[in-house]
Amino acid sequence: MLNRIILIGRLxxxxxxxxxxxxxxxxxxxxxxxxxxxxxxxxRETDFINIVVWQKLGELCAQYLKKGRLAAVEGRLQIRSYENKEGQRVRVAEVVADNVRFLDRGDSTGGGGFEGSGAGFGGGFGGNQGFGGNNNKRGSNFDDDPFVDDGKPIDISDDDLPF
Structure with a gap:
């Protein structure tokens, strides 16, 4: 069985x-x-998807993500239900995030690119490693990525591609 979600959108x-x-x-x-x-x-239609982030990664998201920021979220879909104030049963769908990647530069942060693993925050932050990596580098930012904000096409011949 598999329950994985990858989303890219704006807060x-x-x-x-x-x-x-x-x-x-x-x-x-x-x-x-x-x-x-x-x-x-x-x-174009837009879906508005609720995201939940636990532990240290949740604190980092609250600190660095702001309204309008572009983020990638990887996690699992969770359906839960609760009883509201009127006594009605309400079902809620949300994504419990394991990894969050900040994809654009925030005006006030001067950087971005934090990534972490939700399991005890074992993944560290600051990676240019992409989803699923266990990256323990600290302090990296977008300046480490040679392909960010370059604006030029990448010249790769078909012979260099592995597929």
Whole structure:
């Protein structure tokens, strides 16, 4: 069985950071993700997907992500239900993030590119390693990536491609 989600979108608001009674950090935010095809009227539709990020990675998201920032999220889909104030049962779908990658430069942070693993934050942050890596480098930013914001096409011959 497999339950993996990878999303790229923009935050609709600043992340909300809370702590459980035992002191575990949990951040939540909504990611606006465009659908790949236009509807019958020729307009692009957007899905608004709730994201939950635990522990140190949640604190980093709350610190560095802001409304409008572009982010990639990798995690699992979780469906949960609760009873609202009116006594009605409500079902909620959300993505519990294992990795979050900040894809653009924030005006106030001067950098980006933090990535982490939600399992005890074992993945470190600051990677140019992409999803799924266990990157323990610290302090890296987009300046380490030779392909960020270059604006020029990459000249690669077909012979150099592995596929």
């Amino acid at each position: 609709t608001a600043d992340p909300e950071l809370r702590y459980t009674p035992t002191g575990t950090a949990v951040a939540s935010f909504t990611l606006a993700v465009d659908r790949p095809r236009a509807n019958q009227q020729g307009e």
